Amino acid sequence: MGSTLCLSVVRLLVSVPGEDSVLPILHGPDPVPDMDEALPQLELVRLADGDVAGARRAWDASLGLQVTLWTLRCLGELDRVQGRPHDGADRMLAAMLMRPGTIEALTALVAAGRAPEALAVVDSLPDEDRRHGRIRFFEWWAALQAGSVARACRIMRETIEIADPFGRTRGRTRS
Known part of the structure; x- marks a missing residue:
């Protein structure tokens, strides 16, 4: 078995x-x-x-x-x-x-230079999903690309924890 x-x-x-x-x-x-x-x-x-x-x-x-x-x-x-x-x-x-497609969509949008659309996707998510480390990372990346420096700085003042696909973390990222 x-x-x-x-x-x-x-x-x-x-x-x-x-x-x-x-x-x-x-x-x-x-x-x-x-x-x-x-x-x-x-x-x-x-x-x-x-x-x-x-x-x-x-x-x-x-x-x-x-x-x-x-x-x-x-x-x-x-x-x-x-x-x-x-x-x-x-x-x-x-x-x-858990919306596994969200990360893939954000990856594609940011990589294609469509940062404002990526930020709109993030803004449409429930608060619980928006707090996810990978979502926060892509929001930061998209904010930088879109020229929203204040938004990017606000995100980087937080502690962002990104787990691997199995839920394990190696540490925390903080600016």
Whole structure:
């Protein structure tokens, strides 16, 4: 069951539209620089080795650090495969409500030099979404491109915490 479930979760991760594939994380030039970055991989390794309980514990611990799309989707798939479709559906719904497409849209708009549109997207988001570290980063970037120096400075006076796709942070950015 572990190998089948692992493949199911990996397929799910790789299939996230617009998200970075899990494959660069597993096969990058420096795949395991420290333990924080190794933990997400260990969760998949545990699953492949049949340690479903260990993988669940690791993903639950990850949720304790920060709720992320990746962890919710992994646990949702695990719930589904383990015969808990209602729990799995709740987690998948929570992941969907995190609006994974927002980051991709902001990335595209800012890269295309359409900063005012990126700022309009940020302004349209609920407050909870706007506080997300990556959203704050793209708001700062778009504000700079749009010439809104006051807005960019206001953002940089805050502490911005950006987690990796698995919810782990390496530190805080503050100007």
